Amino acid sequence: MFKLMIQFIQVAKTQNVTQAANNLCLSQPTLSHNMQKLEEKLGSKLFNRHSKGITLTSSGELLYEQAKMMQNLYENTLNKLEKNKLRHQTELKIGCGDAWWHLFIRDSVQDFRDTYPHSNISIDVGNHLQLMNLLLSDEISIFVGHEILGLAQYEGIQFHPLFSSCEEVYVRKGHPLLEITCSNEDIARFPSVDLGASKKRFSHLVQQQNEELTSFQKRHYLQEKVIYNTNSLLTAIDLLQNSDAILPYPIGMRSYFSTFDIVPLQMQECFSKATIGAYLHKDGLQNKQSIALLEQFKNLIKNNPHINGDID
Known part of the structure; x- marks a missing residue:
């Protein structure tokens, strides 16, 4: 689930599946499939899809804000774990x-x-x-x-x-x-x-x-x-x-x-x-x-x- 959230953040940020897929080193079809899977899991429509690209729905905007908070929390946790490891390794x-x-x-x-x-x-x-x-x-x-x-x-x-x-x-x-x-x-x-x-x-x-x-x-x-x-x-x-x-x-x-x-x-x-x-x-x-x-x-x-x- 967390991997899907990271992928969602990229799509929401670029509002372009192809560009987001390149950033994530994924194929465009794989990323599109994963976003559909995420919508199914959450039971909410996250994107408005149209010929010029995509935009976020109100649910997508809400998820985007929460997902960024989750990403920051995850990165801060990794940073603290690394510092804790270093603290004891070099004690x-x-x-x-x-x-x-x-x-x-x-x-x-x-x-x-x-x-x-x-x-x-x-x-x-x-x-x-x-x-x-x-x-x-x-x-x-x-x-x-x-x-x-x-x-x-x-x-x-x-x-x-x-x-x-x-x-x-x-x-x-x-x-x-x-x-x-x-x-x-x-x-x-x-x-x-x-x-x-x-x-x-x-x-x-x-x-x-x-x-x-x-x-x-x-x-x-x-x-x-x-x-x-x-x-x-x-x-x-x-x-x-x-x-x-x-x-x-x-x-x-x-x-x-x-x-x-x-x-x-x-x-x-x-x-x-x-x-x-x-x-x-x-x-x-x-x-x-x-x-x-x-x-x-x-x-x-x-x-x-x-x-x-x-x-x-």
């Missing part, structure tokens, strides 16, 4: 830490929005173990964070190194440690802000800790040390501003923290250094979107030395 589900969001991930997301304005976007910002848990459960398709030392072996997950990042130790302006060049022993006397999800909650993701991990924990998270734990960067900044706490964080965030009067300590050595990269499913390598996003990260990092801490 972006990404995870990252606060620092990497600020330094380059948000630029990638903006580029994605410009390219796919009708696509869904899901962004999880958090601790690297929390994000690994989301990746393993397919709630995100890629995340950027520290290489997870001691990570349990997951055959379907692959790490793609992007750059090395050095961590500084940040404190409020006026902090007593700003008067000296600090050792690890100096900073161990002050509370630490631990920005991340509960380690116990995701301990199953990490194998028995190796010597490097154990050394790191002994060095920075002493049992007698006061820890302020939060998963919010803004909360961490509030804690720093209103206490003598310290926060180890990537050097690339120095400029951002300065706007909150948060500054780095002068340390005797780099507090810690980590490899930053992208984790994704191995089968994601076959996903053009994941590959394109990974290449975009590399280009952004290459063209922005502040990301990995090359600060003048």
Whole structure:
């Protein structure tokens, strides 16, 4: 029936069966037969036929207006279905830490929005173990964070190194440690802000800790040390501003923290250094979107030395 209506619209528009048949790539006899069939189905005369062509009857005029509305509704529905298909085919589900969001991930997301304005976007910002848990459960398709030392072996997950990042130790302006060049022993006397999800909650993701991990924990998270734990960067900044706490964080965030009067300590050595990269499913390598996003990260990092801490 809908096909007959489309043919009727052409006949009504041109008021010439031969021209309408050419437009529809049909023979004139076939189109004439179909219009007669339509009149029979509706039980109404639609055309006044005469030697100079055809004109619409009052019933034909009514049907023409309704048929155009039906055609528009049909085309709009097809358009919405296509957008819905595209929205899910190109959906972006990404995870990252606060620092990497600020330094380059948000630029990638903006580029994605410009390219796919009708696509869904899901962004999880958090601790690297929390994000690994989301990746393993397919709630995100890629995340950027520290290489997870001691990570349990997951055959379907692959790490793609992007750059090395050095961590500084940040404190409020006026902090007593700003008067000296600090050792690890100096900073161990002050509370630490631990920005991340509960380690116990995701301990199953990490194998028995190796010597490097154990050394790191002994060095920075002493049992007698006061820890302020939060998963919010803004909360961490509030804690720093209103206490003598310290926060180890990537050097690339120095400029951002300065706007909150948060500054780095002068340390005797780099507090810690980590490899930053992208984790994704191995089968994601076959996903053009994941590959394109990974290449975009590399280009952004290459063209922005502040990301990995090359600060003048």
